[in-house]
Amino acid sequence: MSDFNTNEPMIEMYIYETVQLIDRLEQLVMETEETASLAFAIDEIFRIMHTIKGNSMMMLYENIAVVAHRLEDLFDLLRKDESVVYDVGKITDLTLEMIDFVKAEIQKLERGITPNGNSDELKQTIVAYMNSLTFMNDQPDIKLEDTVDTNDQRYYLSPTKTEAKAENSVSAETDIQCYKASVHYEAGSGMENIRAFTFIHTVKEKWIEYHHYPKDVTNDPDAGTVILEKGFHIIFKTKLNETEVTALFDAISFLDHYILNPIDEQQYIDYLEAYQIDNVNTFISEPKVEKSAEEELEAAEDEMIPPAFETTETMPKSEDAAIEHIKKALNPKSKTDTSTKEVSVPAQTKAAMISVDVHRVDKLMDLVGELVVSEAMVTQNPEIQKLQLESFEKAARQFRIIMNDLQDTVMSMRMVPLALTFQKMNRIVRDMKKKIGKDVELVIIGEQTEVDKNVIENINDPLMHIIRNSVDHGIETIEERVDAGKNEKGTITLEAKHSGGDVWIIVKDDGRGLDREKILDKCEDRGILTKSREDYSDREVYEMLFAPGFSTKEQVTEFSGRGVGLDVVAKNIKKIGGSVIISSELGMGSEFAIKIPLTLAIINSMMMQVGKTIFSVPIVSIRSSFIANERDITTDPDGHEMVIVRGQAYPIIRLHKRYNLETEVKALSDGILMMIEENGRTRVFFADAILGEQQLVVKSPPHYLKHVEGLTGFALLGDGRISIILDPDQLVS
Structure with missing residues (x-):
């Protein structure tokens, strides 16, 4: 690679702009295939191709520039002559092949490797299709150069005019x-x-x-x-x-x-x-331009034009003349000055935005998190709490308000809509239905729902696996759907919505549904059943799909049957503190509901003490807290403690027993009970006391503690102590 290309900011800028252009291009060509027409998008597609070609040539990435140049020629042909008859599907295929090629080359760049993919075959395919278009439409032959480079110029960006x-x-x-x-x-x-x-x-x-x-x-x-x-x-x-x-x-x-x-x-x-x-x-300064006598006269006439709000008596009587008069009055300087050429980009709504490196935003988030801890260290200092300082408390409250606003602002900077991630699923459905011969429609709802950037980076692969499974496993063939009295076209709904401090992403299909007995048969063959088949709830059966290597597909295909997929879904979603709930009805369809946190950085939590240990639970998971009454405590036949609340029995989890902690508070009536609800399941935690609500900066646990179930992270408190953040989902399971 040349020295010119080793300029780090330029490579970063090239990667950023090319990724943005490619994503937009993919969205456009998917829309053109749906509408079976290029008319509404061809100009924008042409401009994108031209920009990719020009930027790639400037960076000397000729393999990308050449294939973009060929597609630019193709769209230029279609753009100039609307009478040309073309196959939208074929053009979409060629464009998507080009997109995949560019994506692969960009991934190399991101790893510090020079783009070296061979685009000759794709280039020849595009040229061959162009030649077939010119032949079938009686167009003159198109003479194409082998490259976009020339002998007398190294950095050349072709004109668009x-x-x-x-x-x-x-x-x-x-x-x-x-x-x-x-x-x-x-x-x-x-x-x-x-x-x-x-x-x-x-x-x-x-x-x-x-x-x-x-x-x-x-x-x-x-x-x-x-x-x-x-x-x-x-x-x-x-x-x-x-x-x-x-x-x-x-x-x-x-x-x-x-x-x-x-x-x-x-x-x-x-x-x-x-x-x-x-x-x-x-x-x-701009050059001074001498005006001719005629131009001076025209300028003088322009200055004499009356204002726009003249009375009707001074307006021309002719309707056309009146319109021209109004135009002149509203824009007296509209005459073209041939000596000075000012060209503007077509009018667009511009937002006052700047591009910021995501690492800087992450750093800012960390600093705000440390500020939260520092504020707690000051306001909760035992020496200060002993003093009755009204002015200090007032200043502390004001500081906390400002800090909360700052925290919300920084959080909003990291929020990214799910639109781009959801739109990528259109491509997966499109490619799969063409290869396996199914008619499937993807319906997207709530794509503007925003989540933390770090969350969105981890949700792409799980979502892709679930969509693939829905198309391959869930949706039946056209013949099967007709026999079952269903519409020939299967529907997969991809929906996102906020709920409290979480985001729910739901993938629902109207396919064949999950066969409980078939799943149990497979588990029985593998010897992973620990109790009789009848004792398993539907939810427990469906969760077996997340076991590593599990698959009910009898035949291995390009997309499934290898037992790889849903276990990856479970791992990636748990890694970001999320969970998956599967529900299904045989013959009617299945639903995968993914719950993910809005952000991974700061949480509102309730702190409680067990012995000398402090635990924290996310506020959104807490239903209530109360002191136990002896008459409400009972024991089930297996010896598990239960508490009766409004006629319903709930299991009790003693945290000191769960984590083998020493505490003097053993009697349920001496401590506090906290009811936790997660994924439709409810448990009651027993602790010594509740310490209060606080915002915590989440720190990931060290590798030697990641195997401990029920822990999601740690937080440093204002007095220097450490709080263990519990994972309600694991504890109630």
Whole structure:
């Protein structure tokens, strides 16, 4: 790889932008296949292809650039001639193949490996399809170059303008022309200095001479700020004609607008002198343009146009003339100035946003967490609590309010909608139904539900496995569905919703459902049943699907039957503190309900003491707490303690027995009972006392304690003690 490519920020920017473009491209082509038409998306797809090609060429990733270039040619053909008859499915297949290829190359880049995949076969397939289109539609043969590179330029970004393409992007040698240009990037695009550096390296081989301000865009730490506030200013000489120069500037990514002015030789010399003596204001100023007598007259007429709110007596009587009059009054400067060319990106709604490295957000979250602990260390200091300081308590309350707002703000910075993750499932369903011959529709609900970024990274694989199982195992073949009196098209519903401090992701299908007896037969064959078949509840039977290596599929296929999948689902979801509940009705369908925490960083918890140990339980899992009454305590036939609450018996878990802790509080009436509900199951914890509610910064347990069931993490308290955070889901199971 060249030295140019070893510039770390540029590679990061390339990866980020390409991933965003690829994800959007995948979404667009999936929509075009559903609607059987490219009409609504072809322009945007063409622009995405063009940007990927240009960025890849600039970075010298020719294998990506070539295949993107070929698809760009294909969509350019379809875009220019609407009469061409094409197969949407075939074009979707080719585009998705290109997307998969680019994704694989990007993964190499992320691991520090140079993209080296061979795209020749895919390129030839695209070219062959284009040739078939031209033949079937009586179009002239398309002459395609073998590469997108040329001998006289190394960093070349092809122009997008149709008129430039009509001239084959090659200008005849003309007289040298001088230009003055200023480039202004979109607010919030980020890394403006790197973008300016990229542009210069993209076009420098086409220019004879150039000078720009800021002068050092790579090493000057203030260059990005200067470009954002004042723009990136360039003077240059070139043999390109104005159309070709315009095309180069049109290809700039994240462009807000640019101003391009032809200047004469004397003006160029004046600007160069200002540049050499660091006369910045003169160098960045726009060139003065002498107006002709006619233009001066037109400008004077414009100044004399009456205001927009004139009385009707002064308005022209003709309707067309009146409309033109209003247009002039509202925009008196609308006449085109041919001497100064300002080009703006099509109007879009712009948000004041900046790109921030996720590691910085993680660091900020850690610091806020430590701030929570520090606040507790101050306000809960025994020496301070002995004092009656009203002013201190008032200041502490105000500080806590501000800190809570800060915490909520930082949390919101990490929140990401599930939309992109859910949209990726469309691709899985699409590919599977084509390969296994089933008609399946994916319905998405609640895709704008937001979760912590770390959570969303861990939910992708489990969700993918469940969707695959639903298509392969759950949904019947068309013939089976017709025989069962169902609609030929199977439906899988993917839904997300908030519930308290958790997010529920539900995957539901209307397929054949789970066969309880078949699952038990398989478990019996493997010898994993520990009691009689009749003693197992449906929920216990369905949870056996998560056993490693378990599969009811008789035949091994590309997608299932190897016993790998649902055990991965269980592991990944438990890793982020979540759980899965399976429900099913034979012949009617199945439902996988995944409960995951909204965030993994900070939780609201209730602390309780057992001996010298402090336990914490998430507030969202607590139903109530109460002191036991002796008459409400009973024992079941197996000797397990139970407490009667409103006529219902609930098992009691003595935490000191569960974790072998020493405590003087043994009688149930001397301690406190806390009722915990999780996944529809209820248990009652027995502890010495409740210490109160507190927000805790969750720290992962060390590796030698991860095998202890019922523990999800630890937290440092304000007085320096450590609290063990319990996992209610494991304890009630």
